[in-house]
Amino acid sequence: DTAVSQTPKYLVTQMGNDKSIKCEQNLGHDTMYWYKQDSKKFLKIMFSYNNKELIINETVPNRFSPKSPDKAHLNLHINSLELGDSAVYFCASSQVGGYETQYFGPGTRLLVL
Amino acid sequence: AQSVTQLDSQVPVFEEAPVELRCNYSSSVSVYLFWYVQYPNQGLQLLLKYLSGSTLVKGINGFEAEFNKSQTSFHLRKPSVHISDTAEYFCAVSDRLTGGGNKLTFGTGTQLKVEL
Numbered sequence: 190d191t192a193v194s195q196t197p198k199y200l201v202t203q204m205g206n207d208k209s210i211k212c213e214q215n216l217g218h219d220t221m222y223w224y225k226q227d228s229k230k231f232l233k234i235m236f237s238y239n240n241k242e243l244i245i246n247e248t249v250p251n252r253f254s255p256k257s258p259d260k261a262h263l264n265l266h267i268n269s270l271e272l273g274d275s276a277v278y279f280c281a282s283s284q285v286g287g288y289e290t291q292y293f294g295p296g297t298r299l300l301v302l
Numbered sequence: 303a304q305s306v307t308q309l310d311s312q313v314p315v316f317e318e319a320p321v322e323l324r325c326n327y328s329s330s331v332s333v334y335l336f337w338y339v340q341y342p343n344q345g346l347q348l349l350l351k352y353l354s355g356s357t358l359v360k361g362i363n364g365f366e367a368e369f370n371k372s373q374t375s376f377h378l379r380k381p382s383v384h385i386s387d388t389a390e391y392f393c394a395v396s397d398r399l400t401g402g403g404n405k406l407t408f409g410t411g412t413q414l415k416v417e418l
Contacts, residue, residue, distance in 0.1 A: 193345070222403070229410070230340075231408070231411070232346075232406075232408040232411075233408070234405055234407075237403050237405065239399075239402035239403050244400075244401040244403060245399060245405060279345055281346075283404065285402040285403060288334045288351070288398065289403075289404065291404075295345045296343075296344070296345050
């Protein structure tokens with residue numbers, strides 16, 4: 190059973206388009222995250238949601254809008270895609286407690302042309 | 303803000319040789335440290351973490367790390383590597399979030415390449 194899953198795995202699109210990435214976890218966790226990994230493999234947190242509520246937004250452009258329909262899902266919608274949005278986007282989840290392990294999805298590789 | 307520095311971007315090593323991947327942290331308060339591994343085209347997987355207690359932490363796949371407060375380091379070691387250990391390794395520091403969960407701040411990663 191996949192703990193944290195993401196769809197799609199690959200996403201190739203044109204500049205200016207709008208796209209969504211979906212994330213689901215079946216671990217019963219309350220907290221979910223989105224990370225961005227750039228071409229140099231640097232990882233940076235974008236958002237954190239706890240029980241469907243936004244906890245942190247790390248100075249991400251307004252074009253990025255996370256949505257959490259329920260505790261098990263955290264989707265990422267990106268408007269007006271730009272070349273610089275090309276990256277690998279990882280979803281993760283953890284228990285709500287202190288320094289719990291985060292479990293990562295397999296990533297969505299986004300290429301904006 | 304807390305941060306971690308991974309001093310080596312690439313570490314080549316022969317199979318069955320020992321390896322050490324270096325990580326130094328910067329924090330003025332209690333620090334909680336993690337090592338994650340990323341195999342090619344996959345997500346990140348936890349190797350081990352230090353929260354408190356014994357400074358020698360054992361993780362999966364034969365890896366261990368030692369928390370050294372005086373040297374502000376959390377180096378990852380394995381006494382004998384296997385070709386399957388070839389991957390990117392990330393050190394991270396955790397901040398608890400008000401409202402739940404924790405925020406991981408990652409180092410720039412170390413590419414471990416195991417050769418025959």
